[in-house]
Amino acid sequence: MPQIAQLADTWSSQVFWLLVFFGLTFFIIGKFMVPKVMDTVAQRDGQIASDLAAAKSARDAADEQEEAWRVKENENRAAAQAIVSKAKDEAAAKSEKKLAAAQKRIDKKLADAELRIGEARTAALTEVESVAVEAAQDIVKTLAGVKVTKPTATKAVKEQLAHG
Amino acid sequence: MAVETAKVDPMKQFAIEPIAGTQGWEIAGFNIAFTNSAMWMLITTVVLFVFVLGGMKRELVPGRWQMMVETFTGFIDNMLEANIGKEGRKYVPYVFSLFMFILIANLIGLLPLGLFGIHPFTFTSHFTVTGVLAIISFSIVLIVGFWKHGLHFFSLFVPHGTPLPMVPVIAPIEFISFMVRPFSLALRLFVAMMAGHVLLKVLSSFVIDGTNAGAGFGALVGLPSFVLMIGISALEILVAGIQAYVFALLTSLYINDAEHLH
Numbered sequence: 001m002p003q004i005a006q007l008a009d010t011w012s013s014q015v016f017w018l019l020v021f022f023g024l025t026f027f028i029i030g031k032f033m034v035p036k037v038m039d040t041v042a043q044r045d046g047q048i049a050s051d052l053a054a055a056k057s058a059r060d061a062a063d064e065q066e067e068a069w070r071v072k073e074n075e076n077r078a079a080a081q082a083i084v085s086k087a088k089d090e091a092a093a094k095s096e097k098k099l100a101a102a103q104k105r106i107d108k109k110l111a112d113a114e115l116r117i118g119e120a121r122t123a124a125l126t127e128v129e130s131v132a133v134e135a136a137q138d139i140v141k142t143l144a145g146v147k148v149t150k151p152t153a154t155k156a157v158k159e160q161l162a163h164g
Numbered sequence: 165m166a167v168e169t170a171k172v173d174p175m176k177q178f179a180i181e182p183i184a185g186t187q188g189w190e191i192a193g194f195n196i197a198f199t200n201s202a203m204w205m206l207i208t209t210v211v212l213f214v215f216v217l218g219g220m221k222r223e224l225v226p227g228r229w230q231m232m233v234e235t236f237t238g239f240i241d242n243m244l245e246a247n248i249g250k251e252g253r254k255y256v257p258y259v260f261s262l263f264m265f266i267l268i269a270n271l272i273g274l275l276p277l278g279l280f281g282i283h284p285f286t287f288t289s290h291f292t293v294t295g296v297l298a299i300i301s302f303s304i305v306l307i308v309g310f311w312k313h314g315l316h317f318f319s320l321f322v323p324h325g326t327p328l329p330m331v332p333v334i335a336p337i338e339f340i341s342f343m344v345r346p347f348s349l350a351l352r353l354f355v356a357m358m359a360g361h362v363l364l365k366v367l368s369s370f371v372i373d374g375t376n377a378g379a380g381f382g383a384l385v386g387l388p389s390f391v392l393m394i395g396i397s398a399l400e401i402l403v404a405g406i407q408a409y410v411f412a413l414l415t416s417l418y419i420n421d422a423e424h425l426h
Contacts, residue, residue, distance in 0.1 A: 009195070013202065018297075022261070038237050
């Protein structure tokens with residue numbers, strides 16, 4: 001086993017060169033280069049963290065703006081609806097008024113017409129009555145030879161008309 | 165001739181061969197020859213340097229390479245944070261160096277570079293190397309522990325809620341288990357790496373010797389051994405990662421003890 005057989009001859013050289021090269025490794029690579037590598041990693045981690053934070057705050061701001069927009073949009077929609085319903089109400093009121101006026105005119109016309117019809121009918125009835133009275137007088141005079149006064153005839157005719 | 169060259173010595177791969185400075189390179193009488201082991205430490209360091217350098221483009225949107233490096237640093241960072249907590253961050257340079265150094269050493273040692281005449285040397289299969297790494301980790305635990313808690317650090321040996329009469333029994337056991345840590349840390353890695361490499365070499369000797377012994381032996385012994393080698397090579401890649409991870413994980417657990425006691 002050379003590790004033991006050569007121990008006496010080589011241990012000092014082994015230890016010396018190991019200390020030299022491991023020392024170089026430690027001081028140049030371990031102490032100088034590795035911290036820089038790790039610093040880069042830390043920098044990158046910091047960058048990523050800050051980028052993430054920036055993205056998050058940007059998203060929050062966007063959410064906020066969207067919310068504000070939504071509120072405004074809702075307000076606008078409500079205002080528009082109010083205007084529409086007001087216009088509708090106004091139009092309805094106007095048309096109702098117009099309708100009422102028209103109805104009134106029509107009613108008046110109807111009433112006039114009815115009145116005229118009523119008058120015409122009364123006139124006609126009176127005429128019929130007088131004709132009937134005269135006819136009754138004539139009929140009675142001719143048939144019975146009795147002269148009936150006008151008021152009696154009128155009364156009888158009226159009675160008959162009321163019954164008939 | 166065939167017998168001599170075909171012989172595979174499973175231990176030869178662990179032999180340290182000097183490349184330069186066998187004589188004269190000394191510090192206070194200790195030889196510091198530049199060996200193949202040191203050579204592969206150098207290669208490991210350079211590979212790790214190039215790997216991490218590729219991750220230093222510092223782009224906000226990382227490429228594949230940068231992503232890979234960041235995955236490793238993030239992995240170590242998470243492990244330390246999970247085991248130690250916020251205070252674990254300051255150990256990232258050390259644990260990252262440790263983990264990557266061992267991982268790349270293990271993986272490079274497995275490369276089939278022998279095909280091109282280069283013999284990879286897995287220096288993590290030497291307990292001198294793993295021992296030094298373990299001692300460094302253990303020293304950090306001791307230094308941090310005594311620095312943060314002073315002599316209070318010794319309360320580590322008395323777990324919470326131990327009844328007073330049990331303290332004289334528990335404390336030595338805890339102490340021994342504490343002192344065994346660097347050895348278990350060093351031996352685990354060393355043994356795992358060495359065992360895998362020896363196994364691969366033994367199987368490869370089966371393949372070579374079996375084939376040399378004739379077509380029948382080749383089919384009967386060589387072929388199954390070869391198939392087994394493929395599987396074990398895959399397993400060794402896994403072990404290379406796991407051992408590096410275990411070394412780093414245990415180091416972070418021990419540091420956690422030092423930071424927070426129990």
